[in-house]
Amino acid sequence: MIIAIDGPAASGKGTLGKKLAAHYGLRHLDTGLIYRAVALAMLEGGHPLTDVVRAEHAAKSLDIDSFSNPELKSARVGEVASIVSAIPQVRAALLKFQQDFAASPPGAVLDGRDIGTVICPDADVKIFVVATPEVRATRRYLEFKAQGLPVMQADILADILKRDARDTSRAAAPLKAAPDAHVLDTTALDVDGAMHAAIALVERARAGRNP
DSSP, X not given: OEEEEEOSTTSSHHHHHHHHHHHHTOEEEEHHHHHHHHHHHHHHHXXXXXXXXXXXXXXXXXXXXXXXXXXXGXXXXXXXXXXXXXXXXXXXXXXXXXXXHHHSTTOEEEEESSIIIIIOTTOSEEEEEEOOHHHHHHHHHHHHHHTTOOOOHHHHHHHHHHHHHHHHHOSSSOSOOOTTOEEXXXXXXXXXXXXXXXXHXXXXXXXXXXX
């Protein structure tokens, strides 16, 4: 079984992805980490973010073992990841990696921004997770605050709005719900509530495929 979870930043898709994978005994891939790894490589190499050749090379040279690097979760890397992910050559280089991961037994849960539309258009279940920008900014603020990072909630909201605009308007695989995706609004849900709702969507989809 392949479960595709898409949605904007801080909507809760990553947490759902991990929990659903554990619940159903599937592997999990946070595809955002792939783009963050490319972003970090560009930053550490001192390369301009407009250098398509360098970005494509970084995408083709990724080491999956590096995905545990805590720096990948930093705000600066997240901002750059949103930029490099809009480069068509980068997305093309990472397409096969993601599709191979999804296709390997026993299946997988992938979360990102184009899983249901581009990476796994034939996924068994597609969930598009949303929440208001204000709620997402609060979540991200509390996350950074717990890590002891000096951040301003207003700055985080501004960044989220900017990333939303960039992700939804880019030419290469824009962020949007697949026509057959189930929209899950987590604005008023805690982690457990979102998980129960997601499982209900998965079971409904499975029942529809296997009456």
